[in-house]
Amino acid sequence: GVYSGRHYNTDQKLYERFTEETGIRVKLLEAKDDALIERLSKEGDNSPADVLILADAARLDRAANQDLFQPIESQALLKAVPADLRDSNNRWFGLTRRLRAPMYNANAVKPIQVRSYISLADPSLKGQLCLRNRRSVYNQSLVAFMLDEQGEAATKAWIKGMVANLAQPVFSSDTPMIRAVAQGQCGVALANSYYLGRMQAGDKGDADRKLSQKVTVSWPDPVHVNITGGGVTRASRNPSAARRFLEFLSSNQAQSGYAAANHEYPLQGFAEDPAFPLGD
């Protein structure tokens, strides 16, 4: 059994290929990430889940701290997943990368004003900035990244400056915020790039595809990288099949399709995305 917080049709096709190659059947249960953590924790040893896949390293870490994973011994995973994209105790491994970056309306702000995360706190952006609420795990992970990069005092000042620049009350999801940038209600927002990718590809309809053309991504250097990833559950009765499933998803043959399904990035390289200008 696989519990997954990802829900994209192309994932299914990849899981079918895994079954064709290995003879191992995949029984998939998809739900929201936090609901899956809660469910697995309630089910305990009786859980039918062998693999838990979640969006955001903060959630994977939470699941690990609740003892929902068992360590995996796999040379293939250690090789495929860079050290900064996996748990140091091998309880979970990243499978795709996602980036959170400023997205702006070029009619409202200049590129130089939004070239770094820190620049979003500059008073020149007063009344221009849109953000997700503080409970968003994406924001929490970005703050953790900034604490690491800048230290506590600078991070506090950064958050205070950004709050002072808010154009309107905080949003509860990324897509409406990107639409607000396109429509000029926000000059700039902080969002995950795959949400814009979905709009650009027309996944969300023609109206969103047109709106997406008014939005430009500013890639800070370094950019905040997060992951979707997975691990073998503590309760798993088929841990070696579960390990093989994760090895398959991290393999070269599966990687690009798995990431592209959600307009994310594979574990290594940006070659397939001309929109990402920083290189690897």
Ligand code: FE
């Ligand atoms: Fe998301």
